[in-house]
Amino acid sequence: MTYEEIKNNPEVLALLEKGNQNLGVLGFTDHSIAHCTLVAERAANILKSLGYAEHEQELAKIAGIMHDIGNAVNRSRHAESGAILANTILRETDLPLEDRMIIISAIGNHDESTGGAKDPVSAAVILADKSDVRRNRVRTKEKDKFDIHDRVNYAVTGSSLKVDSVERKISLNLQVDNSICSMYEYFDIFLGRMMMCRGAAEILSAHFRLTVNGGKVL
Helix, strand or coil, rough: CCCCHHCHHHHHHHHHHHHHHHHHHCCCCCCCHHHHHHHHHHHHHHHCCCCCCCCCCHHHEEEEEEEEHHHCCCCCCCHHHHHHHHHHHHHCCCHHHHHHCCCHHHHHHHCCCCCCCCEEEEEHHHHHHHCCCHHHHHCCCCCCCCCCCHHHHHEEEEEEEHHHHHCEEEEEEECCCCCCCCHHHHHHHHCCCHHHHHHHHHHCCEEEEEEEECCCCC
């Protein structure tokens, strides 16, 4: 079982589509296949940059593409629901049991309200997921109807995640339009996520750094 096979699995695609529809009704930002693909590929790149094996990179990609399927059930505790769904899907493949356990653990631990990094794969998925802050995640609607999540994401005019393999430093660099979102609002939403990223980086024997408009804030 490969990442490409899971990415094109009809059940996975249906779960992601339904989950994204559900979140759209609730007013959440985009959680579509585009977001999950970015998370999958970014997670693998983090591990590759830090010298982890191709096998772990592949597991991170599978966990990344599946990490939000639980939103099809309910936003509340979607990480845990997603892990159970993923286990059911992956149990029907030729994926070794040990690999399946790594994947479902990464999915089940990716949400900051209940989870945290437990191994390199889960750490990479967390870093990839929480660093996906960008303007085009905001769904099309009038700006006067933006909630705080919309404003925070829309205010980000530039975003990049850099991995320094020599210094083992993972840096999230944001350009934020302060006329749209104050730094207070940003940290009201993202402080917990950024602290989760710091813990994830430590699992990878690395340091996490956040810069906003060129200045270090974490």
